[in-house]
Amino acid sequence: MFRQLKLLNDVNRTSDKYNILTFNTHERCQTQIAKTGHNFYAFNFDGGKDWYEGHAPMPENYYQLPKNSLYPGIVFDFIFVNSKFGQFQTATKINQRLQLPILSLEHTLPIPSWPAESLNAFKSMRGDVDVFITEYSKQQWGMPGEVVRHSIDTNLFCPPDIEEKDVRLDRVLTVAHDFVKRDYALNYKGWERITEGIPRDVVGDTPGLSQQSESVEDLIQSYQSASVYINPSTLSPVPTSMLEAMACGCAIVSTATCEIPNIIEHGKNGFISNDEGELRSYVKMLLEEPELARIMGRAARQTIKDQFSEERYIKEWNEIFDTVAKVRK
DSSP states (O other), X not given: OOOOOOHHHHTSOOTTOOEEEEOOOOHHHHHHHHTTOOEEEEOOOTTOOOOOTTTOOOOTTEEEOOTTOOOTTOOXXXXXXXXXXTHHHHHHHHHHHHOOOEEEEEOSOOOTTOOHHHHHHHHTOOOSEEEESXXXXXXXXXXXOEEOOOOOOTTTSOOOSSOHHHHOEEEEEEEOSSTTXXXXXXXXXXXXXXXXXXXXXXXXXXXXXXXXXXXXXXXXXXXHHEEEEEEXXXXXXXXXXXXXXXXXXXXXXXXXXXXXXXXXXXXXXXXXXXXXXXXXXXXXXXXXXXXXXXXXXXXXXXXXXXXXXXXXXXXXXXXXXXXHHTXXX
8 A cells, every 4th residue: 555645744855854766675674774764755667566564564754656656746866776677777767857866776696697798787787876785795796886784673673572491492493585496596405405304494485385474573573483593595695684583682503605704703693604514513503502592692683783783874874865965966
């Protein structure tokens, strides 16, 4: 359902708020960015993504526009693109009319199997300002730009209120959408081998395997109920689900790929390896030693508080918004 636009209050930008034209992408990431306080308007086009309330409630300052409409009367300050896969192309077409600065944020990595011409085509999709979620991502794309790490709401994503030993189950959790079809990045087959015979839960929209959470509260309960969170991904800069699990005090076992070795210090706030046998042994050890799992979980949560704070995130995004808004003035 579209939130009704309150024209008198929301269309005309105030001196300290931008009107930002964007696209639905990652609900919890966009919820965090919305905490900058500006007005966000999602362009809703054929083939585009709808906002899914089960991933996160739509913020009060975030609106979905009527399909294929720019809602005449809104004076936009710039376009905020979250993907080179469809959104950037749509933004370029819109900009033939609006002539606005483009802020391009890339969440993903280039696929290693791409031929050079495909990679170069994607690299040509440059915004007036380009942003990546990790330094590793920026290096892999081989493009200039800014880096803004994610943030996690540690008041929302937190350990259970009561003693962990009373609620955490001797099970390992993974959160992944389209897990099987995205094996090339999420390493579903490796996850199967690592967790075979171990009590395990999966949350995410994967037909025949698992269902996505119906609400953020349900997802948090899944994190709070798991002793161990395993991240098997091989082609993800840094999975948001792993960061959320850390914030909820889960003990982490992960592949040592992409940005992850810069976040997880082996044996301090989690265990990392690219050897499936070692990963399996860490999972079993943590399930068998609940006190060790609690120690690792507390250290993991502290890492999120230290490195992925909302205060730092909001400050960095507001600085970038100020920069892109001035580009073509």
